[in-house]
Amino acid sequence: xxxxSLVDFTHWLGGTWLAATVAGHFWIVPALQVVHIxxxxxxLSGVLLINxxxxxxxxxxxxxxxxxxxxxxxxxxxxxxxxxxxxxxxAGEPTRAVFRTIFWVKMALILAAGLLTWSHRSAxxxxxFGVPRVRVTRKAIALVALLLWLGVIxxxxxxxxxxxxxxxxx
Amino acid sequence: xxxxxxxxxxxxxxxxxxxxxxxxxxPAIESLHVIAITLVVGSIAIVDxxxxxxxxxRRDASELIASILPITWSAFALGVVTGILLFAAxxxxxxxxxxxxxKLILLALAGANMIAFHLFAHRHLAKEGALxxxxxxxxxxxxxxxxxxxxxxxxxxx
Numbered sequence: 523x524x525x526x527s528l529v530d531f532t533h534w535l536g537g538t539w540l541a542a543t544v545a546g547h548f549w550i551v552p553a554l555q556v557v558h559i560x561x562x563x564x565x566l567s568g569v570l571l572i573n574x575x576x577x578x579x580x581x582x583x584x585x586x587x588x589x590x591x592x593x594x595x596x597x598x599x600x601x602x603x604x605x606x607x608x609x610x611x612x613a614g615e616p617t618r619a620v621f622r623t624i625f626w627v628k629m630a631l632i633l634a635a636g637l638l639t640w641s642h643r644s645a646x647x648x649x650x651f652g653v654p655r656v657r658v659t660r661k662a663i664a665l666v667a668l669l670l671w672l673g674v675i676x677x678x679x680x681x682x683x684x685x686x687x688x689x690x691x692x
Numbered sequence: 693x694x695x696x697x698x699x700x701x702x703x704x705x706x707x708x709x710x711x712x713x714x715x716x717x718x719p720a721i722e723s724l725h726v727i728a729i730t731l732v733v734g735s736i737a738i739v740d741x742x743x744x745x746x747x748x749x750r751r752d753a754s755e756l757i758a759s760i761l762p763i764t765w766s767a768f769a770l771g772v773v774t775g776i777l778l779f780a781a782x783x784x785x786x787x788x789x790x791x792x793x794x795k796l797i798l799l800a801l802a803g804a805n806m807i808a809f810h811l812f813a814h815r816h817l818a819k820e821g822a823l824x825x826x827x828x829x830x831x832x833x834x835x836x837x838x839x840x841x842x843x844x845x846x847x848x849x850x
Contacts, residue, residue: 552848556841559730563840566727567734570763581759592748675730676723683719 524621524687532616532691544614551614558607561600562675568597569639569671576642576656576664586656587646594640601636619681621690628677635670638663699783711781718781725774729843731767733836735760743813743829745821753817753825785850795842802835 535541544550574580575589584592612619619625645660702708711717741747742756779786786792805828813824 552844556837556844559726559840559844560733560837562726563730563732563734563737565734566730567738570731570734580763583755583759672727675726676720679723679726680719683715 523623523626524690528620529691532620535613535616538613540610541613541616544610551611554607554611554614558604558611561603561607564600565597565604566671566675568593568600569635570668572597572639572642573664573668573671576645577661578656585653586642590643590646594643597639601632617686617691621686622681622684623687624677624680624684628674628681631670631674631677635667635674638667638670695787696784699787702780702783705780707777708780708783711777718778721774721777721781725771725778728767728771728774729840732764732771733840735764735767736832736836739764740829740833743817743825744833745826754814757814782850786846789846789850791842791845791849795839795846798835798839798842802832802839805831805835 544554571581572589572593575582575584575586581589642660642664645656711721738747739757739760742749742751742753748756779792809825809828809832813822813828816822816824
């Protein structure tokens with residue numbers, strides 16, 4: 523996976539004005555990380571409420587459609603902020619994340635969890651007298667999605683603890 | 693026994709030694725701590741934004757609070773348990789860290805704000821534009837953002 527182009531990319535990124543700025547001011551990385559964590563709070567709370575509402579154990583007074591409507595947008599915006607802060611953090615230390623498998627695992631988990639959570643919108647079409655009928659498989663998808671989201675956080679934390687690929691630039 | 697003595701004693705217990713010896717224990721507990729605190733902050737933000745009148749305005753505040761706060765409290769319990777374990781992994785280092793101590797003070801203030809809310813502000817929830825719920829909500833959001841900030845800064849200053 524450690525292709526010449528990935529190495530070239532990190533080398534190029536490390537030489538940019540952006541990388542120099544992020545790495546050159548002591549407060550920028552902590553500030554980016556705090557914004558990153560606060561955005562995680564928005565996403566995790568949103569996807570917890572959405573997925574556990576689909577399962578039927580939280581916010582039962584609210585229609586599933588209402589919970590989706592309320593939280594999908596803030597969650598999406600927070601994911602955007604996470605992508606931006608994440609990219610800036612990588613710019614500050616280009617060889618840290620991309621040469622560790624767990625980082626790519628994290629990216630894959632985000633994609634999978636996001637798609638599964640987004641897919642609940644289609645679950646509302648089958649109804650019994652206007653109330654969405656939630657099949658067991660849909661609830662299982664919701665639980666899997668939530669576990670994958672939790673996995674994203676674990677994978678993210680683990681970046682700091684694993685070794686980089688052999689031969690990766692420092 | 694002051695904090696320093698307690699930290700010295702704790703650092704020599706089997707629990708503390710096991711946490712420092714294990715390669716996976718600390719990252720695992722840390723991950724659970726992140727999950728806990730992000731759920732606390734995220735769920736509290738939902739309530740605080742409602743108290744400030746910035747979100748879910750058509751929804752009854754008391755009903756929203758009753759629905760969300762159990763999640764907040766469960767997450768907070770996990771945060772406290774994982775927090776104590778994290779502390780136990782390096783009691784001497786943390787008890788000498790200004791941001792850790794500051795975070796404890798901020799947590800106490802957040803707790804006091806929550807008590808004040810339940811004692812005073814919540815009876816004004818039904819009144820449109822009441823000031824007490826807004827002050828509670830604003831203070832809560834500010835405190836929790838500060839708690840996350842101080843928490844992150846611990847790692848940079850150990």
